[in-house]
Amino acid sequence: xxxxxxxxxxxxxxxxxxxxxxxxxxxxxxxxxxxxxxxxxxxxxxxxxxxxxxxxxxxxxxxxxxxxxxxxxxxxxxxxxxxxxxxxxxxxxxxxxxxxxxxxxxxxxxxxxxxxxxxxxxxx
Numbered sequence: 001x002x003x004x005x006x007x008x009x010x011x012x013x014x015x016x017x018x019x020x021x022x023x024x025x026x027x028x029x030x031x032x033x034x035x036x037x038x039x040x041x042x043x044x045x046x047x048x049x050x051x052x053x054x055x056x057x058x059x060x061x062x063x064x065x066x067x068x069x070x071x072x073x074x075x076x077x078x079x080x081x082x083x084x085x086x087x088x089x090x091x092x093x094x095x096x097x098x099x100x101x102x103x104x105x106x107x108x109x110x111x112x113x114x115x116x117x118x119x120x121x122x123x124x
Contacts, residue, residue: 019064020090024049024057029083032067033091036082066090 009017019025027046031037037045043054058081061067066087072078101108 016064019060020066022057024053025061026094028054028057028061029066029087029090029094032081032083033088036070036080038078038080042081061087 020029024046027049028042031042031045039054039058042058043049043051046054049057058067058069062069062081065084067081068084070080070082072080
């Protein structure tokens with residue numbers, strides 16, 4: 001890995017990454033990668049998310065062009081969400097991050113434990 005290159009995360013990149021990698025976005029994207037879903041289907045698939053948080057997450061993802069919202073002319077009118085071609089391009093980088101996390105989880109757990117012990121011993 002080239003560690004000499006400068007890693008710069010400018011404000012627009014940070015904002016985008018915060019919106020795409022936040023607590024609920026990954027769960028929503030995971031569901032929408034499988035199939036288009038209506039709002040309540042997403043609520044059932046991610047039961048921990050509140051209605052307000054899900055609405056906010058969907059709006060951010062739609063604003064960034066990662067998902068699209070389709071009004072279905074049924075009675076009553078329904079809304080269906082689907083991943084866009086741009087959103088599908090996120091699959092590989094997210095899979096890479098998840099693979100990295102899986103491969104290094106035991107080292108991270110050890111580092112956390114060592115940190116917690118040092119903090120406790122320091123009386124913080």
